[in-house]
Amino acid sequence: MHKKKFFYGWIIVFAAIALVFLDGLLLYSFGVLLPSIQAKFEMTKASVNSIFAIRCIVFAFSMIVFGKLIDKNRPEKVIFFGGLITVLGLVLTAYSNTKLSLFLNYGVLTGIGDGAFYVPAVAVVQRWFNKRRDFAVGLVTAGVPISGLIINPLSAWILSVSTLEITLLSLAGITFLCLLPAFLMKEDPKEMGLEPYGGPFPISDNAESNNWLTKEATKTGAFIILYTLLFLGMLSFLIVVTLQFDYAINNNLNLLASSIAPASIAAGSFCGRLVTGYLADFVNRNKILFSVFLGQALSVLILLNGNSLMHYSLFGFCFGFSYGGWIPIFPSLLKDFFGKKHVGQIFGVFGTGFSISAIIGPPLAGFLVDEFNTYEYGFYICIIACLIAALLSLLIKKPIKS
Secondary structure, X not given: OOOOXXXXXXXXXXXXXHHHHHXXXXXXXXXXXXXXXXXXXXXXXXXXXXXXXXXXXXXXXXXXXXXXXXXXXXXXXXXXXXXXXXXXXXXXXXOOOXXXXXXXXXXXXHHHHHOOOHHHHHHHHHHHEOOOHHHXXXXXXXXXXXXXXXXXXXXXXXXXXXXXHHHHHHHHHHHHHHHHHHHHOOOOHHHHOOOOEOOOOOHHHHOHHHOOOHHHHOOOHHHHHHHHXXXXXXXXXXXXXXXXXXXXXXXXXXXXXXXXXHHHHHHHHHXXXXXXXXXXXXXXXXXXXXXXXXXXXXXXHHHHOOOOHHHHHHHHHHHHHHHHHHOOHHHHHHHHHHOOOOHHHHHHHHOHHXXXXXXXXXXXXXXXXXXXXXXXXXXXXXXXXHHHHHHHHHHOOOOOOO
């Protein structure tokens, strides 16, 4: 009996998970590092959160640049180059002694490098899968919550037994190690004499009528709605990630116990991405998006109605599951709506919705805490944003190219 050969596309998925893990490393570690950075540089919550906002502004432009580069160049070279910039940024941040150097090294350098991870990894994986694409993308994006499960408690532990500087250098070392699988990335199945998983893409996929230019795609109602959903969902997520660790500390949980709550977000996010990535092959995606955005809004109520580790963990898992549930849906919708020829560039522009939410969300959350001495206003914003997103998700329709 002829034995079926192992499909190399799953190696691409593994490499992409390692790279997306780095996107999570930068995202999740900031909440743990925030109190130490604030204390070292004597900054307010709003000002220290503005560092994260600056990184996200740079990240927005970086995603567009790396998205364009990945459509025209070898993926492993593009990704590794960006990763080295991230390593450099983390190392220099460890040796920063002024607010200006902190803003430049963490805000600018890591922001540039971060653009080389998520968008290129997802864009390449989509070229390798005709069928089970949502599931493959779900696996790849699960690299972010896997990072949260590991990096959150690890960063908190290193910080508790050493210093902020050693913690940052440790994160730089982890980043370099996770860059190495980039050399397993291959641009396209044809490069290895293979077909995409599930067989060749339909010939119509290569037709100009099914491949939108970036400037055409971004003007459609479908893109605008999807972009708004990303903005609202990430606004809610980033406010929670920014505030929850400090919120738990202020409610008398110790450093390591407080890290369990955001780690539970990562655990829920991991499960949510796999479940909806699997279901998207069989269930209407609009219904999936409506359900997970509604769940994300309702889960915040758990956080606001309890003060135990059990409440934090339950909230974290439910919130993470809902947040993770919409992550793998967007890349596949973009590819289905606008074709695969320019998917890297389109996804790069789409990803700026994350950056805009980060520019607004964490500084606003920090300002509300500083000004009113309460965390609840930030969490109310999360609820409202997700309820609006749930309603908008019902309006998504595939655009028709004129």
